Amino acid sequence: MVKTYYEAINWNQIEDQVDKATWEKLTEQFWLDTRIPLSNDRDDWRGLSEIEHTVVGHVFGGLTLLDTLQSQDGAEVLRKDARTPEEIAVFNNIQFMESVHAKSYSSIFSTLNTAEEINEIFDWTNHNEFLQKKAEVVNQIYQTGQPLEKKVASVFLETFLFYSGFYTPLYYLGNNKLTNVAEIIKLIIRDESVHGTYIGYKFQLGFQELSHAEQEKFQDWMYNLLYELYDNEEKYTAQLYDEIGWTDDVNRFLRYNANKALMNLGQNPLFPDGTAENVNPIVMNGISTGTNNHDFFSQVGNGYLLGRVSAMKESDYDIGRNNN
Template sequence: MENNYLAINWNQIEDAIDKATWEKLTEQFWLDTRIPLSNDLADWRTLTLDEQDVVAKVFGGLTLLDTLQSQDGVAVLKPAIRTQQEEAVLNNIQFMESVHAKSYSSIFSTLNTPKEIAEIFEWTNNNEILQYKAQRINEIYQTGTPLQKKVASVFLESFLFYSGFYTPLYWLGHNKLPNVAEIIKLILRDESVHGTYIGYKFQLGFQELPAEEQEMMKGWIYETLYDLYENEEKYSHLLYDKLGWTDDVLVFLRYNANKALMNLGLDPLFPDTAADVNPVVMNGISTSTSNHDFFSQVGNGYLLGNVEAMEDSDYDFDFK
């Protein structure tokens, strides 16, 4: 009967990438409660007030974006799924975006006072530059085509988060806030898979478009990316000018914007490469994981109890 409800059958896979992604995401499952953030308090107290302010605000911004992803960003992709397994993968992604958003609150509750936390969320929910990128992406989620929605998701996962990720990676490269950075590295690893997977699904649909529509879509993608990058420039100046980090942050952003385009199967827009990124930040990404959990001896990078070292290549999930 046409109206029968269909049970999902993981023994009959239509797209091997769905199964590979499910296995990748489930093997790297984690929770913020496994990371002893209080061990970073001594480092936190050595930061200047300006440095603390930047940390707080970037995590406020990241909380906003992960909230958008968990509440709207995945749900809008589901009507255009190609397989039942794809929906299962998206369910996993949606849950982990909620874990990411919660993780920042765990950081706040460790490092900040209740008054400071209230101020962080007040700033996050009302800053025009930060709100612009959230609203710009959400506008596409609510009114765009299925392919445009995938592009917006990849831009968020692979590009827009990185103006915030720069800060904890910078401090990790200077041997500070390692437990905070552990959470960020776990989030980075998730986002790498999310962006690559959704980019792959975009490419399947893009390849089915007539040549003329492909060119129109490319034009829209590059125009949207540049608009978002211009806003990220403003956001980076707002956050980082007082620390003198802005130029380095913008290089990092352009590098990751190119990676977002590559996830979509498109050519890079900017000349920046990994070699141009501040080596301290790249070192922060590639530093091996640590064991900080006193009870289970599990630190970041655990694969269901199995600790492994993470290198920069771990963030470039390759379906091939």
């Protein structure tokens, strides 16, 4: 018999059923920005003030940078620490969709902004002090951290740091404005929900293998990292939103999502006021509103009714957990 040099992936013998469940969830949720009629939002866009235009542009510029980081570095480093071949396949999917996310913002820019405005957005994004700092902090962990540290950095980015930007389109959606732009954001949030939950689950598997003393030491590191990121995020949020008067509301939304990130990692929440009840109800209405664009992509065929698939719930991961 010839010695095995390279093993074929066998999806009929699954070591961790969560890998299969996540793969199926992500492929069911597949979407592309080109299927969404962004041009239908131009009338809403023309009705917004100049400061609102600036806020939206800078918000989406920041989100583009973070999704670029995830697509170019985040998924790549996590894949190297995979436990199973199916997990590698899941991260291949995640990496591609992060690229779709990053590209989607450029579709929004090309629809709503002039070439001069687009150049300003990317110049601001690539030179913003607080935006660059959070990218540097996260990427330093990606490049030099231990496997569990990389997973924490990824979950903090996916479930927490994105949300200073997500607030804006959700606010407009809650006010029935820029609804097609917001559909893209809701699709991205739906993907990020699965990514954050899945990576958090993989973190918990490794964390449970640590001794009690190692867990306590790691938790100190984790919470210190969250404090560092939150401090920077407050400054970033103030810079984005002070002029429009949304800073306090956005910070409450951030604390809510920081707690969600910790819960994805199996940890206790940090912020006492980080609950849904303390988030602007207009934003919560935006994030929970069902899609309303022609039964969601019906104009491009029934295949895109897949957009109705909901984000991964915690109960979806009951399969594969320790049952002892």
